[in-house]
Amino acid sequence: MVPLPALPRMLLAEGFQRMLEGQSPQRDLRALFEEAEMEAHRLLLDMDLAWRRQQPESHLYAAIRHDPLSRLLAYELYAICGYYVQLMSISGSPEVGAAALLRTLIASDVRTDHLLQHTTLRFEALPRDVVTGERLHPCEAPVEAFVKECLLLERDAFGRFRFDPRGDNRLLMHCLKLDDIVKTPKSFSVVLDPLVRRYGNFDLDRAVVYQGRWMQHRLACREEEHRVDERLPLLETVGVKNSTGEADTSGFNEDLTFIVRYNDPICRRHKETSLEKEADKCHVEVFELAVEDTARTFWEKWFLDR
The missing domain is CATH 1.20.58 (Methane Monooxygenase Hydroxylase; Chain G, domain 1)
Incomplete structure (x- = not known):
């Protein structure tokens, strides 16, 4: 603590x-x-x-x-x-303003903080094996502790919709943009890092395409468990009796009824596409990375990779 x-x-x-x-x-x-x-x-x-x-x-x-x-x-x-x-x-819907405040704080103040940005970039810059994601050098304890807490914070706040745009960018975590992560096998190795795999709760599918020359990746966020007690239902209709006994301005004296969603993330969706909104689907990042031919000779690599 x-x-x-x-x-x-x-x-x-x-x-x-x-x-x-x-x-x-x-x-x-x-x-x-x-x-x-x-x-x-x-x-x-x-x-x-x-x-x-x-x-x-x-x-x-x-x-x-x-x-x-x-x-x-x-x-x-x-x-x-x-x-x-x-x-x-x-307010009739105070949770809307509360979610907007939290989303704005994470997407602006936290994401643009210089110290936190520097720490995230230090974690990204760690040398890793491009195939397994294992670190070639140890990571500092304060950096690991921050990355773990940052992943847990975004999972609680956004749930499986973490890849929805924030500030017009889709982010892997904090200030790491998906567009920058998926460019090369070296930049993608941060997703394979043991800490990110353990606490990121990402779903990664791979398939070989183009006669084995390229590897297609499908990266998405898994479902989250937001209920404080697993015995709670996903949603529940709650009724509150009118204790005043007085009719409202329309002349009705009815009890208040509303729906409680126990398994929704704290922040509601903000910039989803029409397809994602109607189908309640989360964003899936699809990209392809070239597969390195390990049988190439030194001179083939020298001339072809220049």
Whole structure:
């Protein structure tokens, strides 16, 4: 567990506690989550300020400034506080605004953060075997921890729709574009990395085409399990009785009925194609890579590969 400064975490925990008790008005819960969001945002704004070095939690701010995992967790804390601020809003569909806020934060603030970008590119640049994806040099522990958490974050946020465009780019993870990954066997080896295979939950199918000279790849995201309890159904119709006993403006005095989808990702789809939307299909990246002929002589490689 990576520690973060206590104040925003305590405010968020207090908001959860009051929400579970069910005794506090919605406006009070929203005010509490707004205060937690403000303090969480301050973690990211104040990490470079000199006066924070004299504070009791100065080492935690130093970790947010220099450690990629701590920086990512600070973004996650900021995102979850803002998410519940939106859920506590007076709206017929508050989850739409909450999902939009979280999607925007991941697609802009997290993706463009210089420290996180540099860490992701360091992971991509590791030398690997182009066939198996095994690393030829060890990876630093902070880089591995960040990549693991980043993959888990995007799986929770987007589910099997992670390849939908974000900022007009389809991304493998964080700032790694699919268009750049699928160009050469060397660039594609990051998908075969043991850490990505273990925590990425990708589905990769291969088939030999063009008389064995090319290998066709089909890369997609597998289904995710978003339910906190596997005994919950995929969706459920929930009815809430009208406790006021008063009719609405239309003259009807009916109970409120809505559908709860337990297995949907946090962020809804944003830029899917019409086919993907109508068929509820996720994007499949299809590309072909040349198969190296291992029987070629040195001079054949020398003249033909120039």
